[in-house]
Amino acid sequence: MAQGPALVCRLLASSVSVAHKAGKIIRDVMQKGDLGIIDKGENDLQTEADRSAQRCIVASFKNLYPNVNIVAEEVDKISQNLDVPADWLITDLDPKILDLECPKSLQGVTEDQVTIWIDPLDGTSEFTKGLIDHVTILIGVCVNDEAVAGVIYQPFWQNRGRALWGLVGSGVGGFELKEPPQTKKVYVTTRSHYDKAIEKFIDGLKPCEIIRVGGAGNKVLYILEGKAHAYVYPSAGCKRWDTAAPEAVLRAAGGELTDVYGNKYSYSKENEKDPLNKYGVFATAPSYNHTEFMKLICDIQSKNEKND
Ligand SMILES: Nc1ncnc2c1ncn2[C@@H]1O[C@H](COP(=O)(O)O)[C@@H](O)[C@H]1OP(=O)(O)O
Ligand SMILES: [Mg+2]
Numbered sequence: 001m002a003q004g005p006a007l008v009c010r011l012l013a014s015s016v017s018v019a020h021k022a023g024k025i026i027r028d029v030m031q032k033g034d035l036g037i038i039d040k041g042e043n044d045l046q047t048e049a050d051r052s053a054q055r056c057i058v059a060s061f062k063n064l065y066p067n068v069n070i071v072a073e074e075v076d077k078i079s080q081n082l083d084v085p086a087d088w089l090i091t092d093l094d095p096k097i098l099d100l101e102c103p104k105s106l107q108g109v110t111e112d113q114v115t116i117w118i119d120p121l122d123g124t125s126e127f128t129k130g131l132i133d134h135v136t137i138l139i140g141v142c143v144n145d146e147a148v149a150g151v152i153y154q155p156f157w158q159n160r161g162r163a164l165w166g167l168v169g170s171g172v173g174g175f176e177l178k179e180p181p182q183t184k185k186v187y188v189t190t191r192s193h194y195d196k197a198i199e200k201f202i203d204g205l206k207p208c209e210i211i212r213v214g215g216a217g218n219k220v221l222y223i224l225e226g227k228a229h230a231y232v233y234p235s236a237g238c239k240r241w242d243t244a245a246p247e248a249v250l251r252a253a254g255g256e257l258t259d260v261y262g263n264k265y266s267y268s269k270e271n272e273k274d275p276l277n278k279y280g281v282f283a284t285a286p287s288y289n290h291t292e293f294m295k296l297i298c299d300i301q302s303k304n305e306k307n308d
């Protein structure tokens with residue numbers, strides 16, 4: 001008897017659908033111009049767009065998948081038991097995603113094994129400065145420890161939004177995967193959280209071109225669209241909700257994302273208590289050997305430690 005699409009494929013298609021709805025909420029807040037900015041502490045900003053986009057995504061998922069674990073960046077009790085307005089309901093699931101060949105290892109997955117890591121607006125600092133191209137919505141579908149599917153959504157793309165999605169072991173969609181330039185190495189790093197430690201690290205990678213832009217999702221986008229070989233962020237600062245979706249899409253495309261030791265982050269629900277990516281973020285394009293890259297990073301790390 002036909003089983004219908006696997007849960008992971010339905011969750012991925014639902015992520016794309018709800019990202020479009022949350023994207024419209026973000027565009028509307030920007031259009032109204034009243035961002036409702038608050039500082040959560042140490043210049044860690046949050047706007048009305050972060051709050052409303054999260055409410056839409058969390059309420060919609062809770063409504064359709066009540067037993068899935070959900071961890072989202074913004075503390076917001078409201079969305080836990082919200083009546084979902086009709087225009088937030090998850091609809092029109094993309095048949096291209098529902099029809100994906102789901103890897104055998106993921107076919108029997110049940111809701112209790114799934115944790116959805118949500119960053120309703122990645123690049124808040126840039127959003128408050130009007131740098132809207134740096135902004136993405138990140139929805140990572142994780143099974144036990146692993147980020148297996150994800151959506152990097154650009155709400156301001158051609159002012160109607162674009163979803164880039166991936167299912168590890170199956171494929172990617174919504175964009176054209178491009179290779180980085182054959183000539184010089186290009187690295188992408190933080191725009192708004194730059195510090196001396198990062199600067200020393202980046203110096204160690206020279207000669208190369210350094211691009212500084214906001215957002216974890218946006219920087220992985222630079223890799224997927226062939227504008228950079230690797231994303232380098234040697235400090236703590238990002239959280240699991242910043243990397244779950246970008247890691248899943250990048251790995252589905254053949255790339256890699258690890259900490260400074262070359263280890264993958266665990267995305268199990270237990271990490272909700274301590275979501276900090278303590279050992280940085282290092283991501284590489286499919287054609288850039290991650291092991292080689294991490295050897296280079298390790299050399300820079302030990303040189304910096306010797307000179308300290
Ligand atoms: N020190 C930090 N404090 C809070 N969030 C951080 C910090 N460093 C990084 N982030 C999060 O990781 C993302 C990538 O960092 P960067 O843009 O500096 O490369 C940021 O957009 C921000 O996500 P968010 O905007 O969702 O709060
Ligand atoms: Mg934030």
Ligand SMILES: [Mg+2]
Pocket residue numbers: 119121122123216241242
């Ligand atoms: Mg973020």
Ligand SMILES: [Mg+2]
Pocket residue numbers: 050073119120121122123124
């Ligand atoms: Mg955020």
